[in-house]
């Protein structure tokens with residue numbers, strides 16, 4: 001399986017999102033760079049709305065993620081509840 | 090009331106479908122081929138536009154909401170940066186030359202992307218890709234403008250970028266990025282999407298922006314870091330569009346595969362040649378380095394691009410052939426490029442310098458197979474000569490590659506001691522190339538590439554002097570005339586960093602902040 | 607080490623970019639609109655001709671019959687660069703969202719009198735397709751016109767029209783759901799009422815001259831449609847019949863038109879003032895497209911206005927003429 005990744009700006013908004021990603025993808029690897037966090041995962045990475053909502057204590061729209069997104073890799077599938085990055089091969 | 094109960098809340102996908110493709114209709118008063126006249130001439134076959142999968146489902150209300158939030162944050166940072174003399178926070182004034190390179194080489198391309206995506210966003214008969222392209226068109230004018238606004242403050246205090254629009258259309262090396270985007274926007278709409286949407290945005294953008302932006306972060310440039318990250322936040326949508334386009338075209342008809350493969354090969358190479366400028370920026374121009382060009386290539390292309398092409402293998406797509414040559418060049422690219430700019434610094438819109446001892450040690454460590462053997466000796470020699478007052482600025486013009494327009498500075502794949510030359514006879518002329526790949530691109534579309542506006546040819550033909558110049562007068566100085574045509578002020582905008590006005594001013598201004606006057 | 611850089615007062619070498627200073631006639635601070643607009647488009651030394659249009663350069667002023675000595679004579683009175691544009695729209699969007707919430711939460715859609723509701727479904731919902739057509743036409747204007755001062759508002763207008771098409775879709779969803787959208791589309795495709803307008807929109811899609819397209823779409827069609835539908839029909843006629851919630855749902859369109867017509871007027875004024883030739887061409891385009899637009903809008907207006915249709919459409923045309931004459935277009 002190949003690696004997918006997502007990179008986010010480091011700030012107050014993204015801290016709970018990164019935490020949510022780590023919770024839902026225990027095998028993901030978090031790399032910190034100045035002002036940027038890159039999260040790598042084998043084959044697939046899922047960001048779940050509910051997990052983020054539990055951490056921030058308010059309703060969350062996954063499209064809000066775009067404000068702090070830097071880059072990503074993999075095929076994307078987005079629904080109301082989940083955003084998934086994956087490779088088929 | 091009963092009707093209300095029956096009305097269920099639509100999910101993201103259904104809702105987005107009625108908000109976009111539901112708006113479209115099949116025309117009957119005008120013919121499809123008159124409304125969408127450019128859909129067939131590239132040979133791409135599309136049978137069913139409804140098979141298009143919308144990756145990011147963003148309606149305009151959400152677009153305005155999130156984008157204005159980004160803009161508010163960005164301009165707040167820029168205002169603070171301007172008010173607080175943020176430019177004096179950068180590691181050292183040499184860094185500012187990367188900003189000059191960026192605004193004259195890259196920002197104008199954002200603008201072309203804006204117009205190109207408006208064109209593509211008008212021409213595709215499928216409502217899904219059309220909306221995604223138009224949103225990208227809107228994002229791209231954002232990128233062009235936020236970059237100009239961010240750099241406006243640097244322009245107030247430093248030289249070289251005061252007439253960057255004018256420079257972009259004229260200065261010799263800027264024809265490399267300019268011709269790249271001109272090439273894309275003059276191609277058909279499908280090729281445009283593969284060139285910019287896929288090859289550039291998906292395959293190469295991480296190599297362009299992540300180094301520039303983390304470079305800014307490492308070097309204390311909050312302004313550039315902020316616009317860079319802010320622009321990148323749109324990138325996820327753009328990358329996804331690029332990838333969806335490729336998958337969609339390939340799924341539509343097996344005949345599309347060879348066309349798309351050829352485009353991917355071509356545009357990976359074209360894009361890589363433009364990245365030469367990024368390579369030298371990373372290895373030579375950032376006072377505090379982030380990672381080497383070679384490392385960036387390995388992470389973002391070999392590893393990440395490798396995963397991508399493995400994924401696309403199910404459509405029959407293979408890794409572009411040029412990747413092999415690029416792997417051979419990765420130990421050499423930045424050194425050869427920076428040597429060239431050091432040579433031609435008299436005709437550039439930024440300053441050059443030779444790396445100091447520490448920097449050479451870093452280069453040796455990052456390039457153990459090439460730096461000490463091939464490049465350190467010549468750089469040490471140049472440094473010595475400069476110290477002795479023999480700084481040599483090359484004023485003879487280099488031959489340019491007809492396709493990528495980079496001077497013919499690259500070496501044979503596998504032999505870094507021999508310059509690589511290729512040529513083709515076409516009609517009555519001989520055309521020159523930096524590589525087999527540039528040659529092959531020309532041979533496939535000679536009628537396109539014979540049109541290239543090659544800066545060196547143009548100078549020799551007398552087309553790059555200010556109006557009214559008489560090159561036959563005694564003592565005519567062609568370089569001086571060309572610099573005038575570029576609107577570059579010799580002695581301020583060009584030459585070495587050492588002794589420049591930028592260096593002097595930065596030291597003085599920083600001194601004012603750290604000492605009591 | 608922390609350095610307090612704010613304490614340093616230094617004199618800048620220059621206040622703006624040279625291209626801006628040349629246009630302003632002096633090196634003085636420029637606005638973000640100016641820095642984000644002036645000379646943004648490349649002008650010379652293009653490398654290749656478009657394979658899709660080899661008779662023209664990538665950007666080519668000769669795609670239109672209108673001639674300008676300087677295409678940067680145009681100025682958007684709203685001074686919209688991307689940031690100013692999105693922030694303005696986000697604010698309007700907040701209001702629109704609050705209005706939709708208000709109508710939805712109080713169940714006001716269900717309290718609409720039956721004839722008002724029918725009018726909305728028959729008249730407003732099919733207009734989402736007209737807005738979609740305008741989105742395409744303004745994409746053309748942006749892509750093929752010359753100079754950022756002229757082309758830039760084109761992309762804003764295109765996306766605004768997409769937004770309007772989406773607001774109208776929401777009105778349909780709120781009043782009846784997906785079925786209502788399908789019925790409206792059916793009318794748009796087949797009902798006699800709509801065929802003139804659909805033909806108009808499709809005919810615009812094949813116009814090659816970007817300024818003529820600007821006149822046909824933004825000046826003539828929208829210049830009649832918005833005052834007629836949103837000001838006359840929704841805000842006056844329907845509101846008088848208990849349709850105020852509808853006016854809340856279309857407030858975005860009313861405000862938007864009041865704002866964007868300042869841009870279309872300023873653009874016409876600049877182009878007409880340039881030369882007698884421009885003035886003549888513009889007058890010809892305006893009167894041709896106005897007459898067609900007015901005729902195609904008659905059956906549409908009749909849905910709401912019945913026997914008062916001719917009178918009220920004539921009134922709107924009269925106001926339109928006055929507007930254009932004021933902008934320097936002799937009609």
Ligand SMILES: [Fe+2]
Pocket residue numbers: 199202228229232320
């Ligand atoms: Fe961009």
Ligand SMILES: [Fe+2]
Pocket residue numbers: 362490491492493494495522523524527
């Ligand atoms: Fe080349």
